[in-house]
Amino acid sequence: MDFSISADDQSRLQTLRRLGRDEMRPAGWRADRAGAPLPVDDPFFVRMLAEGFGRTRWRAAGATPDGTDAPAPNKAGSAVAQVLLAEEGAYWDRGIGVALPGPGLGEPPILSMGTPEQKQRFLSPFVNPQRPIWGAFAMTEPSGGSDVANIKTRARRDGDHWVLDGAKSFSGNSGRAEWTVVFATIDPALGRAGHRAFVVERGTPGFGDFRIEKKMGLKAYESTSFFLSGCRVPAANLLGGEAYYEQRSGGFKGAMNTFNAGRPAIAGMAVGIGRAALDEAAAFMQAQGLASDLRLRDRLERSRRKLKAALLMALRAAWLADRRQPNMLEASASKALAPPAAFEATSFAMEVLGLAGGRGDHLIEKLFRDVKALDIVEGTGQIQRVVMARHLVGLPN
């Protein structure tokens, strides 16, 4: 057993810390104050591109390394390191982390399901982009929420096209993306076996009515709703091609794998936000001569402890994923515990500020608005408990 961070990961964390302090937190602040995501042509995105963000980790077969294939400063090769980087990134600003250019959440399904031609078509623009560009992912529907398997968007074959009809919500960056990976069903009666994933390119007729949601927090990135109305997508854009869906139990596997690394990373983000709030609260306590107040210290201790435990649980779940060992129980446990612990941390920090927290201009107040989303995305805390109960006591569906 070993809880030390490798020298390599330490140096990645230091790089992210520098970028977080100098770039990401100020940019997140700007977006929050403006009440809107930074525009596509904001110089921040160009600077981040120069820092190594915005690229894909995909490479064409036989490609020689050319210096552009280092992972972005907030991306790592292992799930464990990803938890650490997610934690550090969210410490500085979780919203801006999602707003950064690159293929985003659309990359994993293309990498895991896409044909070589599709990877080439959709990911090669992200190998060495000359300007910031985005990819996106759309699964959630207005009626679905955490019931992600209950997809209502329909896909109907028509000649050498698929026709998509439906609505998607809470899709990050899809309004500015080159393409969006859209999940639809060929027949709701088939359940997961009926699911298909399509890459829908910007400007495709019938793909529109983008609406950027007004949010309580995390204002730095676009949460977008859109409609698909008779949207004709070339058959070549069916992710994986027909063969993929004949071989396997369905496209849904692309989103819900057994070795879950997504939930531990979200747990890490929650811990990062909570840690930021506690650091701010402790600095405030120190400045106000409250550092030895036992009532505050006890609450600070409790918050630190809950965050540390959640971080260790997320790291353990990620470690299992790295070893290709089933981790559904551990991944869900970390995702269930971290966001409430982080919320408690930000709420406590607000109380430390007292009326200064009510002014609405302190970083802690922003963190308090930001953090609640983490208990909702990637499955609410309640859904995590349902998943865990299935494993622990065989809770029927």
Add this chain to the structure above:
Amino acid sequence: MIDFALDEELALGAETAQRFSEQQLLPSQRAFEAQRALPEALRREAAQIGFDRIDWPESAGGAGLGALARVLVTERLAAGCPGAALALQPIGAVAQALRAFGGEAALQRHLQPLLARPDARAALVFDARGRWASDGDALSGHAAWLPTDRIDLLAVLSRDGLRLVTQGIVLTEVAGAGLRAAGASELRVDRAPVEAAWTDPAAAALALAHARVQLAALLVGQMHAAADYSRRYALERVAFGKPIAHHQALAFLIVDMHSAVDAARQLLHEAAWRLDAGRPAREAAATALIEAIENGVFIGANAVQILGGAGFMRDYPVEKQLRELRALGLLLGGADAARDDALPAAIAAPIDFLATTDATTQGA
């Protein structure tokens, strides 16, 4: 590099303890409790296996495996019966305290006489509030309850030092709220001669961290047993047409109990790892103990709750598990004394959960 895998030696030690616990402790825990003692043959067997010496240096007859090994073994013994786990580790945290203050020489000097006596027990008392009084070479103090009926070597640990007493230790038998398998006594020491004394705040912090980690291991082992017993019961007990575990109110409670065990266990293992790695462990050990005490009471109470009326009866283990968990959390000054150490004095320094900035500030 972060790695949750157990070395082969540690896994083997844990397996041995698990088997011993399941076969020899769990089935007899009520008998141990009633007799306030363990059969001599059982204590001999445990001594032979060397549970209490797993982290002692090899030169002192130990296995030299470290704090984490001790934690893993203690967790498993405590799952069977935490009172028995205490009795089967008769030297307990006194060994690590002696080592922290006087190295292997102190360990040899003060423990050899005890090892010659198979029934000998050592006890560590943490004087959290500075109530033990010295008068020249004499020491006086009181503990309202300790889970033992015999003390051959008393180690009184304060924030800045350690004092050893072997004579003038007066024990009076008391009923005991829990951990009766290890005994239950009131301790009085009145102007007893101090056999050895050290003043060294850094060593005191290290000894206290070791003691807290060992106590947290007892808690984690027993809370795991309580959570697992009540989970399995909830799958068998049918009410309103289905296993009670399938009513969501209980399903979610069982899930949260599972997570509470895991949270306490991860903090505990990280603290033990720090001790073995020679990293600052004061805050981590205190943090692990607070979590273990709080989660232990949460789990113990809800294990009884899941069994309902049956849980209140002595026919089932959960009422004992609740009492054991509550009693364990009173030792070493409990959670409140630990809160004094779980936060750094200078809170304004940025939080560093995994000590990435590293061990520039040694001193446990």
